[in-house]
């Protein structure tokens with residue numbers, strides 16, 4: 001076999017981001033916006049990507065020098081995913097993404113899941129989606145230091161998923177939600193925002209109280225999803241957004257968007273993912289994409305993806 005291509009869905013966090021890192025519940029959804037990761041036979045280990053901030057790069061990992069710290073940071077998830085495998089063969093890893101990196105859509109998780117899924121199949125391992133999720137979760141945590149299982153599990157397994165409180169379980173939610181989503185570029189990474197939240201939490205108990213309320217909002221949202229109550233779900237999005245804003249993880253443009261949506265009587269919007277800019281979701285209605293675009297957000301395909309990561313061999 002010459003190569004293996006993985007198609008990985010990106011994800012949106014519906015409720016509970018940041019709090020989930022500390023054991024509170026969360027809800028996320030895999031979406032129809034996807035990333036392709038291809039592993040191909042090569043003489044040397046090379047990584048190329050069409051979307052990284054340093055341009056359309058091609059890097060020879062075997063010759064990459066340690067002092068290249070910018071490169072190291074940008075490629076850290078790909079490198080960690082390849083290094084997970086003891087059976088290291090020279091390959092060309094190419095990442096093709098329709099969205100920019102680090103926009104709150106789980107791009108870090110998608111890159112890892114894509115490499116783990118395609119490389120494992122390339123060397124003849126037959127991992128299940130659950131195994132890919134578990135391995136990818138450990139890789140993401142090893143790079144970021146902090147983080148939950150949410151993004152790696154959602155991009156591996158697909159669907160609308162509920163992550164229960166203080167547990168390693170993942171449950172599928174039997175519900176349907178039409179959402180509109182978009183993103184603005186951000187200057188910072190989720191890893192950096194996670195460190196900021198941790199510093200804030202280490203300074204006092206108020207953060208745990210806020211996260212506790214986020215947890216309660218998430219539980220109510222799960223019930224609203226199951227009963228198809230979009231108007232309650234939308235209200236809960238506004239509340240969750242306000243709580244995230246109080247943790248300092250939002251962004252002026254996004255706060256303004258959410259507050260404009262509320263004053264226009266729209267059902268509900270919130271930031272989604274790590275924050276500091278990045279993604280926004282709204283309960284889908286005729287005005288929602290117009291509002292997102294009017295504030296400069298790039299719209300993403302946000303239909304539900306139910307398959308999770310898939311791979312195919314190319315001969």
Ligand SMILES: Nc1ncnc2c1ncn2[C@@H]1O[C@H](COP(=O)(O)OP(=O)(O)OP(=O)(O)O)[C@@H](O)[C@H]1O
Nearest residue numbers: 049074101102103104105106107108189190273274
């Ligand atoms: N196309 C890509 N090619 C290679 N690496 C990528 C690509 N896209 C993202 N990454 C890696 O993921 C990092 C971004 O991860 P980060 O967690 O900050 O964003 P995100 O996963 O989109 O957001 P969130 O975690 O909030 O959902 C990049 O710095 C890079 O290391």
Ligand SMILES: C[C@@](O)(CCO)CC(=O)[O-]
Nearest residue numbers: 017018147148150273274
């Ligand atoms: C901010 C966070 O909760 C979601 C990022 O998409 C981080 C994590 O769960 O690992």
Ligand SMILES: [Mg+2]
Nearest residue numbers: 106108109190
């Ligand atoms: Mg990430």
